Amino acid sequence: MPDLTMRGVYPILSTPFDKRGNIVFDDLENQVEWIINQGVHGVGIAMASEVFKLTESERDAVLRSVVDTAKGRVKVVMNTGMEGTDATIAYSQRAEELGADALMIRPTTYTPTVASEHIEYFVRIAESVGIPIFLQDQSTAPVPPGMAVACAKRHENLCYIKVETPPTIPRMSEAQSLIGDDADLILFGGMGGAFLLEELRRGSVGTMPGSTLPDKFVEVWDLWEAGDEAGALDAFDQYASIIRSLAQGQGLANWIYKHIMWRRGIFSKEGIYARGPSLRPDDEHLKEIDALLDRVSLLEVSG
Secondary structure, eight states: OOOOOOOEEOOBOOOOBOTTSOBOHHHHHHHHHHHHHTTOSEEEESGGGTGGGSOHHHHHHHHHHHHHHHTTSSEEEEEOOOSSHHHHHHHHHHHHHTTOSEEEEOOOOSSOOOHHHHHHHHHHHHHHOSSOEEEEEETTBOOOHHHHHHHHHHOTTOOEEEEESSSHHHHHHHHHHHOOTTOOOEEEEOGGGTTHHHHHHTTOOEEOOOSSOHHHHHHHHHHHHTTOHHHHHHHHHHTHHHHHHTOSOTTHHHHHHHHHHHHTTSSOGGGOBOOSSOOOOOHHHHHHHHHHHHHTTOOOSOO
């Protein structure tokens, strides 16, 4: 029986690189420790971690570092999606072997196929591991609610979905309406947490934002769980401008996440680089980010 208890705030980690592209493991471990200390319920290694830019040995090293640092205090979710079933199975089994508590996998995108083929893809992977899988529904690789429910009915490990194809609000509602007694499908939100409260109202039980504001997302989550929806909304609104600034898409957002992690005192100045190819914010953009942080008293390191 898979673990059906996962819920809450699961930030997706940023991978700190130096200007030569080397992983700064001290910063990675510092990030995990700091995020756990904010009261989160899990962490993820996924697209915002630039996992698709890591070599196989680096993927193993990053996951091993995160698992070793977490020491079982929170759940660890690892993205293992590849463009072929066999490769995804191999990456998934390796992640389970290294201590991941769950996997996150999107549909393939390179070769056009039909929904039934994608369902078989997910089922074969689910049969190969003993841990739960988050279906990753994103705009470039959507998992329609009907497909997600069909997957959940086919195999018990296909029991979570990260709903991230915009607009997420009606998509969350549709998924919730399709879940019946014969399928366990647990809904999480993505999109950097930008629509957290709307998603919670529609059946979501968790969110996977970026790594920069775990303390603030936990504050919102705790207020919501306590039944204080107005307080949760007020807390969210305090940081909405920063959350919006992170909705820049992969590439640019990777740089901004790391810049904020440095400004908050979590990353060293060495670990603020993203791997190429990538868009990079200009100096004016970073000054605007600093101004947003200063406005809400999060500018802890001057530069």
